Amino acid sequence: MPLKDSYTLPAAADMHVHLRNAPGPIASLVTPTIRKAGIDTVFVMPNLAPKPVVSVSEALDYKSHLLALDDKVNYLMSLYLHDSITPDEIRKAQKAGIAGVKAYPKGATTNSQWGVVSFDPFHSVLQAMEEEGVVLNLHGEVPSSATDGVTVMNAEAKFLPTLKSLVDKYPKLKIVLEHCTTADAVEAVRSCGGNVVGTITAHHLSLLVDDWSANVHHYCKPSAKSPEDRRALLQAVVNSNGKFFLGTDSAPHDISSKKGKGNTAAGVFTQPYALGYVLQALEEGITRGDISESAVTQDVLEGFFSTYGRKFYNVAPASQQIKLTRGAATVEESLKSDEAEIVPFRAGEKIWGVEWL
Amino acid sequence: MPLKDSYTLPAAADMHVHLRNAPGPIASLVTPTIRKAGIDTVFVMPNLAPKPVVSVSEALDYKSHLLALDDKVNYLMSLYLHDSITPDEIRKAQKAGIAGVKAYPKGATTNSQWGVVSFDPFHSVLQAMEEEGVVLNLHGEVPSSATDGVTVMNAEAKFLPTLKSLVDKYPKLKIVLEHCTTADAVEAVRSCGGNVVGTITAHHLSLLVDDWSANVHHYCKPSAKSPEDRRALLQAVVNSNGKFFLGTDSAPHDISSKKGKGNTAAGVFTQPYALGYVLQALEEGITRGDISESAVTQDVLEGFFSTYGRKFYNVAPASQQIKLTRGAATVEESLKSDEAEIVPFRAGEKIWGVEWL
Numbered sequence: 001m002p003l004k005d006s007y008t009l010p011a012a013a014d015m016h017v018h019l020r021n022a023p024g025p026i027a028s029l030v031t032p033t034i035r036k037a038g039i040d041t042v043f044v045m046p047n048l049a050p051k052p053v054v055s056v057s058e059a060l061d062y063k064s065h066l067l068a069l070d071d072k073v074n075y076l077m078s079l080y081l082h083d084s085i086t087p088d089e090i091r092k093a094q095k096a097g098i099a100g101v102k103a104y105p106k107g108a109t110t111n112s113q114w115g116v117v118s119f120d121p122f123h124s125v126l127q128a129m130e131e132e133g134v135v136l137n138l139h140g141e142v143p144s145s146a147t148d149g150v151t152v153m154n155a156e157a158k159f160l161p162t163l164k165s166l167v168d169k170y171p172k173l174k175i176v177l178e179h180c181t182t183a184d185a186v187e188a189v190r191s192c193g194g195n196v197v198g199t200i201t202a203h204h205l206s207l208l209v210d211d212w213s214a215n216v217h218h219y220c221k222p223s224a225k226s227p228e229d230r231r232a233l234l235q236a237v238v239n240s241n242g243k244f245f246l247g248t249d250s251a252p253h254d255i256s257s258k259k260g261k262g263n264t265a266a267g268v269f270t271q272p273y274a275l276g277y278v279l280q281a282l283e284e285g286i287t288r289g290d291i292s293e294s295a296v297t298q299d300v301l302e303g304f305f306s307t308y309g310r311k312f313y314n315v316a317p318a319s320q321q322i323k324l325t326r327g328a329a330t331v332e333e334s335l336k337s338d339e340a341e342i343v344p345f346r347a348g349e350k351i352w353g354v355e356w357l
Numbered sequence: 358m359p360l361k362d363s364y365t366l367p368a369a370a371d372m373h374v375h376l377r378n379a380p381g382p383i384a385s386l387v388t389p390t391i392r393k394a395g396i397d398t399v400f401v402m403p404n405l406a407p408k409p410v411v412s413v414s415e416a417l418d419y420k421s422h423l424l425a426l427d428d429k430v431n432y433l434m435s436l437y438l439h440d441s442i443t444p445d446e447i448r449k450a451q452k453a454g455i456a457g458v459k460a461y462p463k464g465a466t467t468n469s470q471w472g473v474v475s476f477d478p479f480h481s482v483l484q485a486m487e488e489e490g491v492v493l494n495l496h497g498e499v500p501s502s503a504t505d506g507v508t509v510m511n512a513e514a515k516f517l518p519t520l521k522s523l524v525d526k527y528p529k530l531k532i533v534l535e536h537c538t539t540a541d542a543v544e545a546v547r548s549c550g551g552n553v554v555g556t557i558t559a560h561h562l563s564l565l566v567d568d569w570s571a572n573v574h575h576y577c578k579p580s581a582k583s584p585e586d587r588r589a590l591l592q593a594v595v596n597s598n599g600k601f602f603l604g605t606d607s608a609p610h611d612i613s614s615k616k617g618k619g620n621t622a623a624g625v626f627t628q629p630y631a632l633g634y635v636l637q638a639l640e641e642g643i644t645r646g647d648i649s650e651s652a653v654t655q656d657v658l659e660g661f662f663s664t665y666g667r668k669f670y671n672v673a674p675a676s677q678q679i680k681l682t683r684g685a686a687t688v689e690e691s692l693k694s695d696e697a698e699i700v701p702f703r704a705g706e707k708i709w710g711v712e713w714l
Contacts, residue, residue, distance in 0.1 A: 144567045146584040146645060151566045153510060153583070209508045210501045213569070213576060214620040223570060226510070227503040259616050263571040288503060 002286040002293040003279060006325045008357065009298075010318035012275055012305040013041035015076075016137075016178055016199050016247030018267070021048050022065035025339035030252045031069035033272035033335070038322035038354035041074040041315055043137075043247065046102055047111035052080035056089060056096045076313060078102050078137060082114055083121065087128035099313050100135035100176070101125075107143035108155065109221040110251070110266055115139075119166060126166075130173040135313065137176045138163065140185060141222050152223045153209070156181055160188045167192050174312070179204065179249045181222040183232035189243055197312055199247025200233050200304075203268040203345055205281035216258045217343050220251060221266040234285040237278075237304050238295035245308035248274045255334065255341045270345045273331055275305060275324055276352030277345060321357040328353025359643040359650045360636060363682045365714065366655075367675035369632055369662040370398035372433075373494075373535055373556050373604025375624070378405050379422035382696035387609045388426035390629035390692070395679035395711035398431040398672055400494075400604065403459055404468035409437035413446060413453045433670060435459050435494060439471055440478065444485035456670050457492035457533070458482075464500035465512065466578040467608065467623055472496075476523060483523075487530040492670065494533045495520065497542060498579050509580045510566070513538055517545045524549050531669070536561065536606045538579040540589035546600055554669055556604025557590055557661075560625040560702055562638035573615045574700050577608060578623040591642040594635075594661050595652035602665035605631045612691065612698045627702045630688055632662060632681055633709030634702060678714040685710025 014034070019042075020026040034042055044066065046053035053059050059077040066075050076099035079085060085101070093101070104115035119126065129136055140163060141155035142148075150158055163177060177189050180198040189198040207224035218224070236244045251267025258264055270277055279301075285291045306318055327350045335342045371391070376399075377383040391399055401423065403410035410416050416434040423432050433456035436442060442458070450458070461472035476483065486493055497520060498512035499505075507515055520534060534546050537555040546555040564581035575581070593601045608624025615621055627634055636658075642648045663675055684707045692699045 144565075146565065146587075149584050151583055152570050153566055208501075208503065209510055213509050213580060214623065216573065216621065219570060226508055227506050230503075264573065266571065 010306040011040040013309040015043040015309040017042045018251045043076040046080040054082045090128040094132040100137045102137040108141045135174040182229045202277035231290040242308045252342045323355045367663040368397040370666040372400040372666040374399045375608045400433040403437040411439045447485040451489040457494045459494040465498045487527045492531040543593045559634035588647040599665045609699045680712045
């Protein structure tokens, strides 16, 4: 076994989670699993349906409902980049501690129907964000288009020129390229200054296109890609130096949206065991030769799981420690209530368990 | 509407079908839909489970059970390339009217666990096939491998050097590259002599990776790929000149293998409306500008659906005519018996209907 059997680390921060509407059946199931994972801070995505979070008051209202589900978690709230948002709302957001504004290209993923077609109309909003230090969170894909030759396999690569143009136009804007899935995306983030970073999920460190092709619980947007891309992500984790940190994009969907009639919802649910999934992926990556054993240091894990993300979002360091132990937990077959059932990643497998110290 | 509202054509031949074990619940459901589709001749795949068809006697036994389900269909039988097959069995197969020997790369698709790792051990068998005029049917994919950078997206392209080496080594061997899915495969077939052809499915003329990413009923091996690849397939149909003909790879799976627990079985079920699906895909291709309206001639349809495949397999021309009429049928939500349920492609949609004249 290339990794140690246990790690003591500062509590982790997951800088990209979907908790869904609160109050609501899915939020009730998944919010209590945040701390179970050894995580005390989450950046909460605003793509609720039937209406995304587009104002400070909505974000704060959402936060209060999440606190009612678990008040020991630090919820970093976000707005959905939408034409109803004004520069004034951005300034208000900054004062209210809203951590970021998420841009969804229209049609690219779950609840992106209210999303962005072009960034041009948002010029004054983006300027205000740059001035106020409010982060722009990018779902970095262009929508699929047969005419333009865009599919789920190259949608991220085709978005990267947009990232570049935003960086050129707003050089001080803090930007997160969310859930990087390709070597190209890693390279694009590296080529930018320190105000541009990338998040990496747990599942993209393990999955390839083959895995989701035959398993609906592995299907997500952006989709997992090639062995070379996965290798680049693993290498980005161990050579992050603050440029890449954890954002799981844990995306719970009721099993009826995964295995029911109709199309498969995109999303992998990793919340309860996020850190264990990453350790397992790193270990598998070492075994395959994608990364070296010596690269997975205490510093690398502390940085990727906890310190880099907090630093980027100006969040204080973790006050508590956690201990991760190999094989100390078994992933449930599903999380279930009377109203919802969610199948987690690696259901039924042994995984690293978490203790709060 | 770019196409005419009806076409009168010779009965069609589908040179790649999966009818599953006979007697058996799936064969009982799908075999009676062959003629419903306007098809009188089918090339039947030998990848049965738990044991593939590896001898002439097994193939003839299988054929007798299919005839019991519908005795108006001409079943072209095949063997599964397997180390139990001898050159003598090939000579016996030729005399018994067995039409081809199918090679499955081990691990590449449904029931390929008994398949080929290397063609080298089959040298004397392939020589016998070349001498006897027995067709080699290739599942043209290499198995996925993280080490070698092979995924479902490039598995076909990576097989093409193997096709080339077989052609070089057995220049007179009749070869079908089954279910071409890429522009590269089309080009590879075109670059070979007249003894090498390709089949094209109905569903690969419509689907892209995006379509199967979110719909288990669209997932198959080889998987559907990019808009450029789909365009190349549509162009291959209308510029076939005998190099490409219909082989639907219609692959029925019980809904429990598609929507149940566990991984998704690969296969799209197109048997009952195969020709209608192709017409619809051609029409959509014209609308998108992938092919021109004037390219879809009576000769093109007769050749692709009926005459090119028969000629390649030395089957007599069709003796009956069929009439295809726009919107004259509606695809069932599923084909169902007490023992099985199969969801067809484009379930619930209006489609071209078939009359036998």
